[in-house]
Each structure stands twice: as C-alpha cells, then as structure tokens.
Amino acid sequence: MAFWDLFVTEFIDIIEWLDSTNDTILYRFQRHRNEIKNGAKLIVRESQVAVFVDEGRIADLFGPGTHTLTTENLPILSTLRNWKHGFESPFKAEVYFVNTKNFLDQKWGTKNPIMLRDPEFGPIRLRAFGTYAFKVNDAVKFIEEVAGTNAHFTTAEVSNQLRNITISRFTDVLGESKIPILDLAANYDELGLYIKNRICSDFEAYGIALSQFAIENISLPPNVEEALDKRSSMGILGDLKKYSEYQMAEAMAKAAENQSGSASEGIGMGMGMAMANQMMKQQMEMQQKIEAEKEKVEETTKKAVEAVKEKIEETKEKIVEQAPAFQPPPLPKPLKIYVAQNGEPTGPFDAHALKELIKAGNLTKGTLVWQKGMATWIAATELEAVAHLLENMPPPLPPLG
Numbered sequence: 001m002a003f004w005d006l007f008v009t010e011f012i013d014i015i016e017w018l019d020s021t022n023d024t025i026l027y028r029f030q031r032h033r034n035e036i037k038n039g040a041k042l043i044v045r046e047s048q049v050a051v052f053v054d055e056g057r058i059a060d061l062f063g064p065g066t067h068t069l070t071t072e073n074l075p076i077l078s079t080l081r082n083w084k085h086g087f088e089s090p091f092k093a094e095v096y097f098v099n100t101k102n103f104l105d106q107k108w109g110t111k112n113p114i115m116l117r118d119p120e121f122g123p124i125r126l127r128a129f130g131t132y133a134f135k136v137n138d139a140v141k142f143i144e145e146v147a148g149t150n151a152h153f154t155t156a157e158v159s160n161q162l163r164n165i166t167i168s169r170f171t172d173v174l175g176e177s178k179i180p181i182l183d184l185a186a187n188y189d190e191l192g193l194y195i196k197n198r199i200c201s202d203f204e205a206y207g208i209a210l211s212q213f214a215i216e217n218i219s220l221p222p223n224v225e226e227a228l229d230k231r232s233s234m235g236i237l238g239d240l241k242k243y244s245e246y247q248m249a250e251a252m253a254k255a256a257e258n259q260s261g262s263a264s265e266g267i268g269m270g271m272g273m274a275m276a277n278q279m280m281k282q283q284m285e286m287q288q289k290i291e292a293e294k295e296k297v298e299e300t301t302k303k304a305v306e307a308v309k310e311k312i313e314e315t316k317e318k319i320v321e322q323a324p325a326f327q328p329p330p331l332p333k334p335l336k337i338y339v340a341q342n343g344e345p346t347g348p349f350d351a352h353a354l355k356e357l358i359k360a361g362n363l364t365k366g367t368l369v370w371q372k373g374m375a376t377w378i379a380a381t382e383l384e385a386v387a388h389l390l391e392n393m394p395p396p397l398p399p400l401g
Helices: 003-009 075-081 139-147 156-177 185-204 222-237 240-257 263-322 351-360 384-392
Strands: 024-028 041-044 048-054 057-062 065-068 094-099 103-109 114-118 122-136 152-154 208-219 337-341 344-349 368-370
Touching: 024 139, 041 048, 048 139, 057 075, 057 139, 094 139, 103 156, 114 156, 122 156, 152 156, 156 185, 156 208, 156 263, 185 208, 185 263, 337 351, 344 351, 351 384
Parallel strands: none
Antiparallel strands: 024 094, 024 152, 041 065, 048 057, 048 094, 103 122, 114 122, 122 208, 337 344, 337 368
16 A cells, blocks of 8 residues: 555545445455544445444444444444443444345356256257346345455356356256246246245345346257257148148149140059049148147146146245234333332332432432342442443532532
8 A cells, every 4th residue: 555545544534335336246445454433424325234343243234324433323343342431542343335236137047958858749958048136135144154254245256156046946946847848938927936936045045135037038959949840830731631632733733734745644643643642641640640739738738837827826825924924122121220228128210210319319329229130239330220320410519608
C-alpha cells in the first residue's frame, strides 16, 4: 500500500461497497489493519447485508440503511469485546458485504446423455439444458458453509456445485415422471415447478434460495431425430391405401396414352399392376399397425400426464402443510426484585417501583437485593438489572441552604 493510501485510510470513517460487477456474491471491505473508529458510518444499500466478524466469530448483521457504529447498534460485538460504556479507540473487525440480489441466467445442462425408457420408442438417450436464478437468503449460513474467509466470492465459484445438484434432481424427476418423449414439450412448466420444489432444500443448506428454474430444451440424439423425421413424413402422407391407388391410376393413365406400345409393354404393365397390388396390401397392413401404435401411445401419454399432475398437487399440499405458522416472540417477564430495608426483606418490586426507591434514597449501590433463583443476597451493583437502573438515575439533589 502506498504512503498516501495509508495516510488517507486513517481518516476514512465510511464503510460501504459499490458493486461494479454482475457476479460478485460476497466482498470483504478492505481497510488498513481492519480498524474501525467509534461513530463510523456504515452504508448498506438495497440488496446488501453487512456482516461483522470478530476474531473468526460472526457478530452483528446490518440490513439496508445508514448506520452509525456505536455500542448501541453493535450489541453482540460489544458483548464479545466487553464494552460496557462505549469504545473510544479504534477496534479491529472484518466487514463482509453479501449481495442478496437475484443472480439471473445461470446455465445448467447435461454433460452426458440421460438413459431413459420410453413407452413408445423403448430405451432412449436424452440431452437437456436450461437456466436458473438464485440469491443468498441467509448471509451467515452462506459465509459459514460456502464462502469462509474468501475476500471476494463470485458465482463462478459456486455454480458448478449448484449445477451438479440441479442436473441430479432433474434426471431423477424426469425418470420418475415416465412422460413419453413426444409429450415432454407440453410439460416443461409442470416439470420445472416440480424440480424447483425438489431442489430448494438442497440450496437452502448453503444459505441460498432457488428463485427460478426453467427448462429450455430436451432433445434426442441426431440419428434418432432423423428416424423420427422419417416416421413423421410417413404420417403426413395420411391414408397409404388411397395414396397407392392414386399412384396406380397415374401409371395406368400414362400407359394408355402410349398407343404404339408392344405386347411386351402390355406384359410389363400387367406385372407392374401385380406389384402395385402387393405393395398396396403391405402398405395397408403397415397403416393398421401404425394406427394401433398411435392408440397405445395416446393412452400411455394420458396416464403419464395425469400421474405428473397428481404428484405436483401432492407437492403443493405438502409445501402448504409444512409452512411454519407465524408466531410472535414471547413478552419479556417483568422484574421481581426483593430489597432489604431496615433488616427486613421487602418486595417484590418491578422496574418502576425500584426507580422510586432509588429516588427516595431507599435503594443505593450497597443495598442488598435478591431475586428468584439466587443462592444469597448480593449488593445492588452486582445484579445487572438493578445496577443498570442505578447508573441511569441522577444523584440526589444537595440540601437547600
């Protein structure tokens, strides 16, 4: 660090981070010796969380806004540092900014084909790819489980792990769905929602929430696609019997136009007609087989789609049932303190009554106090709840005259 940079940092009292990238998840604020002065300004912008780490222990968290760093808004760090009345000299602490925005357009795709059993085509191999989006929803867990002490953490450092989880869950769900390959395109949205719900718990283990999952394409190998195109071409021809009859009629018309034909030509035409009849018979049999296969495929597809819809509905119901109901925190218990007066225990007194005793001079630092759970009576300054009241009460007024 240059001398001028060192000189300037000694007077910096603003802690902030402006993200100039699109892929930074975590950034450790750089400061000379990590020193922070009393009253320093912490600026946390929208879609950011600031985490203070003291000697390897995570202390306080700050959300969006401008914060003045004092012992009042650093309760955990103040406890760890044992600051009772505020700190005067600079203290050392690491400040991590965690980006909580959505990181969009994260790619996923199968490195190798997925082996599946299709009800119509039998064993097949499929490739798939798409996108997903995620964001950090638990900064503390993300630092503990993923980032660690890394000063600059980007999406590239976690994308491989998230991609592997995504592909694993996608393969499992696709195999369980048993949807025919020809009907997958009509179920991209349903599959995407079902897979997203399956992946969420895996991402949450790292403090990350999966906010979006999309399937862009599921495809067959090139040679299988070529065979499928040929089969589609046969389907476009429609009724093969009528097509064959049309071809035969065209051939007979052309033969009749040839008036100078010889006997050999007539024999050839007869042989051609016999061959055409044989071809027509074979085409009719093929047409019947194709119609039978179509009926089987339609029935299988219908059952598979209904099964997927039932699984999606069951998953939705489980998510609703498992959602925790909002419960307000319990109310704080009122103080119940006993005070020794004139050699006798009096009370119990709550905070308001204790303040009145202090004002009247009946409760001083040396007065003995006791509350439930204590083994013996102790001086008022040794009980934190009473000592706090004594410190905040003004001293008695001097006598008049």
